[in-house]
Amino acid sequence: xxxxxTVGATALFAxxxxxxxxxxxxxAMVRIGEDRGGQIGHYHKTFAxxxxxxxxxxxxxxxLSACTLVLGMVPHAQLCAxxxxxxxxxxxxxPDSDGRPITSPTGTKALWDIYPTxxxxxxxxxxxxxxxxxxxxxxxxxxxxASCDQPxxxxxxxxxxxxxxxxxxxxxxxxxxxxx
Numbered sequence: 064x065x066x067x068x069t070v071g072a073t074a075l076f077a078x079x080x081x082x083x084x085x086x087x088x089x090x091a092m093v094r095i096g097e098d099r100g101g102q103i104g105h106y107h108k109t110f111a112x113x114x115x116x117x118x119x120x121x122x123x124x125x126x127l128s129a130c131t132l133v134l135g136m137v138p139h140a141q142l143c144a145x146x147x148x149x150x151x152x153x154x155x156x157x158p159d160s161d162g163r164p165i166t167s168p169t170g171t172k173a174l175w176d177i178y179p180t181x182x183x184x185x186x187x188x189x190x191x192x193x194x195x196x197x198x199x200x201x202x203x204x205x206x207x208x209a210s211c212d213q214p215x216x217x218x219x220x221x222x223x224x225x226x227x228x229x230x231x232x233x234x235x236x237x238x239x240x241x242x243x
Contacts, residue, residue: 092119100128103155103170110136121211127151134208135177143211149200154192181207
C-alpha cells in the first residue's frame with residue numbers, strides 16, 4: 064500500500080528530510096498544497112530529492128514562488144495537478160539591508176532556466192516574470208502538467224500521513240507575501 068504525505072509551505076522541507084532518511088517506501092506520494100514559496104536553493108534541493116526518489120508529486124492547491132520549480136525539476140511522469148492546483152510566478156528577489164525586496168536578475172534567470180519550455184511560453188504570454196504574481200491554473204495547465212483527476216492518475220481523497228506546516232527559523236518572508 065502506498066503512503067501519502069501532505070505538505071504545504073515549509074513542511075515540504077520536513078518531507079524531504081523524511082525521504083532522505085529512507086523512511087518512506089518507493090510507492091509514497093507527496094502532496095503539495097498551500098505552499099507560498101521561499102528560498103530557491105531550498106526548493107531546488109527538495110525537488111532534486113523527489114526527482115531522484117521517484118516519489119509521485121501531486122499539486123493540490125497553491126504552489127507559489129519558488130514552489131513552481133517543481134514544474135521543471137520533477138519529471139512529467141512523476142507530477143500531476145488536481146483541479147485545485149494553482150501555480151504563482153514572479154521574479155526572484157532578495158532583501159535589501161532594511162528587508163525590502165529587490166529584484167534579483169540572477170535569481171530570476173535561475174528560475175527561468177529551470178522552467179520547461181511550455182511554462183516559459185505561458186509566462187511570456189502573460190507578461191513575463193515581474194514583481195507582480197501571475198497565476199497558472201485550470202485549463203491553462205493542459206499540456207503543461209498532467210491532471211491527477213484523470214483515470215490514469217487517480218489520487219486518494221485523504222492522506223494516510225499528514226505533516227503540519229511548521230515555520231523554519233531565520234528564513235526571509237516569501238515574495239508571495241509581499242504586497243506593494
